[in-house]
Structure formats: C-alpha cells, structure tokens
Amino acid sequence: MPDNKPIRIYYLASGRLGIPILGRLRSDPRLILTGVGSQPDRPAGRRQRYVPTPLAAHGDALGLLVDRVPSVNTPDFLEKMRHLQVEMVVVVSFGQLLKPELLALPPFGCLNVHASMLPRFRGAAPINMAILWGDTTTGVTFMDMEAGLDTGGIYEQFSLEIQSNDNAEQLEQRLGALAAKHIGNVIWDIAREDLKPKPQPTEGVSIARKIKKEAGAIVWNNSAKLLERMVRAFTPWPRLSTLAPIGKGPCKRLQLTDVSAFDMTLALHAHPGEVIAQGRDGLLVACGEGLLHIRRVIPEGRAEMSAAEFLRGNPLPPGTILSDYPVGEK
Structure with a gap:
C-alpha cells in the first residue's frame, strides 16, 4: 500500500524569499512542520540594536517559535533533528553551510529552494545578478543539497519572466510566491513518489557572489x-x-x-x-x-x-x- 502519512519537515530560512514558502508549509495537510530555524538576531543601524532576519520577524509576528540557530552543524542541533524525527530539512535563503552529517541525517535529505534556473547564478545573490545582467527570465530550482555550492541534483524547476521594471525586492516576492505554489508537491513527490534528482548541466554555470x-x-x-x-x-x-x-x-x-x-x-x-x-x-x-x-x-x-x-x-x-x-x- 502507498504511504500517505504526512511528511515531517524542519524549515531553515532567513531571507524574504522564504516567507511565502513558510505559509504553504504550515497549511499543506500533507506536511507536518516540526520547527522553524533562522539565523540569530544581529545588530544593525546606528544604534546597533539586535534585529531578526526577515523570516524570523515574520514568524514572530505570527506567534511561531522560531529557533535562532548559531550553527546547524552542532551536536545539539543534530540531536534536535533526531528527537523531532525530521524526515526532510527544507532550506531557503538561510545563510549557513550544511555539513555532511546534517545532509545525511534526514531520510529524504535536505531540499534547497534556489532563486535561479541552476546552474546559472549559483551562490548568494542570484536575484540581483539576473537583473544586473539583463536576463529576461529566471525561476526557482528545487535542489538536492550536497557539500558543493548549489551543485546538487535538480528535482524540479519553474521559470518566471522578469518584468522590465522589477527591482530585486519585487522579483524576490514573485519568486517566493512561485516556489510556495510548488513546494508541497515537490516534497510529496520526493518522499512518497520516489522523485529522483537529475544532475545539473555542466554548461551554463555561473556564480552570483554575495553583494557588498x-x-x-x-x-x-x-x-x-x-x-x-x-x-x-x-x-x-x-x-x-x-x-x-x-x-x-x-x-x-x-x-x-x-x-x-x-x-x-x-x-x-x-x-x-x-x-x-x-x-x-x-x-x-x-x-x-x-x-x-x-x-x-x-x-x-x-x-x-x-x-x-x-x-x-x-x-x-x-x-x-x-x-x-x-x-x-x-
């Protein structure tokens, strides 16, 4: 008989891209959201007041318990994942490197949502670079995470036209909505329909380094x-x-x-x-x-x-x- 039990996931995200995805992860009856983690609050502005990440601020406003995670690679965090019986870790614009022990821990792996049509614009700033280079289309890639920089196999990709007046903030919102629309089906297909990732093309690789x-x-x-x-x-x-x-x-x-x-x-x-x-x-x-x-x-x-x-x-x-x-x- 097919396994139709809900899938237990833990969500790691920091940027605005992850906000609409959080809403879909909470509402999809096929998923059990066991927890949400984000980067720790950091000092910002002239007064150096501690400010949460956009995702953490959104979660706080919803009344969610958002873990501030200094490092996802500590024994304590790994034990937390085991205790919660997490089947998949979903990672969106999080800002930390996941090491092999964590990548290998969930039965269905770690799923990354990347805001480009990989292998174009691997790295920290794919949305900015798509606009800067004058691309007319971009999209989101659902990727199996591995040790390399956005080099993992591709489960699914969905494209989006870049409007002539899109700025990075507006495009990020639209890409987040696009990813949210498909996230539940992709997770379900991986965990319950045996969807396998396909290797990224070797041609067309480019890097979108962190903006300074x-x-x-x-x-x-x-x-x-x-x-x-x-x-x-x-x-x-x-x-x-x-x-x-x-x-x-x-x-x-x-x-x-x-x-x-x-x-x-x-x-x-x-x-x-x-x-x-x-x-x-x-x-x-x-x-x-x-x-x-x-x-x-x-x-x-x-x-x-x-x-x-x-x-x-x-x-x-x-x-x-x-x-x-x-x-x-x-």
Missing part, C-alpha cells in the same frame, strides 16, 4: 542602461548612490530608487554625471552612454521622495555635476 555595500557606488561613465539595471538590482540594498551638492557644505549622498534609461545623443558632448534638465518629471543626467532619467531619490538623512519634490528644495540646474560615489564611503 561598495556595489552601490555609482560610476557615471557607465552606460545609462547599466545604471538603470543597477538601481533595480540593488534595491532595497545597498542602493545606487551618487554625490550631489545638497545645501551648504560638501556634497551629500543621494540614493537613486526609480530611474529609466534613454539611448539618446543629446548628451553626446556632456560630462558623465552632468545634469541636462530638471523639472516636474525629475532629473535628466548624462552618462557614459545615453541619459538617465531619475524619478525617485533618497537624500542623505531623509525619507524617499519624488525627484520633483527633492528639486523644489534642492534645485540642480543644468550643468550641475553629480559625482561618482567613492568606494568605501558610508
């Missing part, structure tokens, strides 16, 4: 099309920043949050970073190639606003130079 804060430092000599993709790829973090003459004193940071690129020759003889026009529609700035139309910004020390609202108090007349943001600046 310095990635948001603008270089106006780049093309407008690249800068437009950078704004979307680095929203909500680290955001693309320039230096602008705001008020008195030295130039201050101006973060760009909504822009579009124009492939025009109007700025053929303009200096990269030079303001071509300002007004109700925002700022038009020359780049190495083309023009960047800036619609929304975050001035240093202030909240996000439209470029038109910013310009009412901080006019930047044509000929004003916006400077490259120095790498290493806060």
Whole structure:
C-alpha cells in the first residue's frame, strides 16, 4: 500500500524569499512542520540594536517559535533533528553551510529552494545578478543539497519572466510566491513518489557572489542602461548612490530608487554625471552612454521622495555635476 502519512519537515530560512514558502508549509495537510530555524538576531543601524532576519520577524509576528540557530552543524542541533524525527530539512535563503552529517541525517535529505534556473547564478545573490545582467527570465530550482555550492541534483524547476521594471525586492516576492505554489508537491513527490534528482548541466554555470555595500557606488561613465539595471538590482540594498551638492557644505549622498534609461545623443558632448534638465518629471543626467532619467531619490538623512519634490528644495540646474560615489564611503 502507498504511504500517505504526512511528511515531517524542519524549515531553515532567513531571507524574504522564504516567507511565502513558510505559509504553504504550515497549511499543506500533507506536511507536518516540526520547527522553524533562522539565523540569530544581529545588530544593525546606528544604534546597533539586535534585529531578526526577515523570516524570523515574520514568524514572530505570527506567534511561531522560531529557533535562532548559531550553527546547524552542532551536536545539539543534530540531536534536535533526531528527537523531532525530521524526515526532510527544507532550506531557503538561510545563510549557513550544511555539513555532511546534517545532509545525511534526514531520510529524504535536505531540499534547497534556489532563486535561479541552476546552474546559472549559483551562490548568494542570484536575484540581483539576473537583473544586473539583463536576463529576461529566471525561476526557482528545487535542489538536492550536497557539500558543493548549489551543485546538487535538480528535482524540479519553474521559470518566471522578469518584468522590465522589477527591482530585486519585487522579483524576490514573485519568486517566493512561485516556489510556495510548488513546494508541497515537490516534497510529496520526493518522499512518497520516489522523485529522483537529475544532475545539473555542466554548461551554463555561473556564480552570483554575495553583494557588498561598495556595489552601490555609482560610476557615471557607465552606460545609462547599466545604471538603470543597477538601481533595480540593488534595491532595497545597498542602493545606487551618487554625490550631489545638497545645501551648504560638501556634497551629500543621494540614493537613486526609480530611474529609466534613454539611448539618446543629446548628451553626446556632456560630462558623465552632468545634469541636462530638471523639472516636474525629475532629473535628466548624462552618462557614459545615453541619459538617465531619475524619478525617485533618497537624500542623505531623509525619507524617499519624488525627484520633483527633492528639486523644489534642492534645485540642480543644468550643468550641475553629480559625482561618482567613492568606494568605501558610508
């Protein structure tokens, strides 16, 4: 007779990608969610207050007990998995390396949900890189975890079109919803229908390394099309920043949050970073190639606003130079 008993799972996740998946894991009657673990709370901001991960904050708000796990490879955590009789560990944007002893512990292994169509963009920042490189499609991969970096066999993949205005935050939400839609069926097929992983293709491998804060430092000599993709790829973090003459004193940071690129020759003889026009529609700035139309910004020390609202108090007349943001600046 087929085994139709619910599958006992433990969920490890930290990022926003895992939030919709958590909801589906809780609601699917074929699954028993034995526990949820996330990275420990960490100090953040000027006051260095301890802040939970997005997944942990969401779980706390739901009244769930979310384990803060300094390391999943300790004897205590492994014993916890044995005590809970976990049949599968599901891992989504978690942030720790699972060592062989844990990978081998659950009868149905450790299932990773990765936000790309592997083997493209293995690593920590697949969503950002898909936007930055101008991909038109991406997706989610359900992968059998092994010791390598996102090298395990593939159970299932589901694709998604990248919209022309998607930023990393928006695309992450849509990918999370896509993964949530399929997570229950994939787990069931592995544990009860004997679904086997297939090796990843050897061609098309690329790495999406962890984003550093310095990635948001603008270089106006780049093309407008690249800068437009950078704004979307680095929203909500680290955001693309320039230096602008705001008020008195030295130039201050101006973060760009909504822009579009124009492939025009109007700025053929303009200096990269030079303001071509300002007004109700925002700022038009020359780049190495083309023009960047800036619609929304975050001035240093202030909240996000439209470029038109910013310009009412901080006019930047044509000929004003916006400077490259120095790498290493806060």
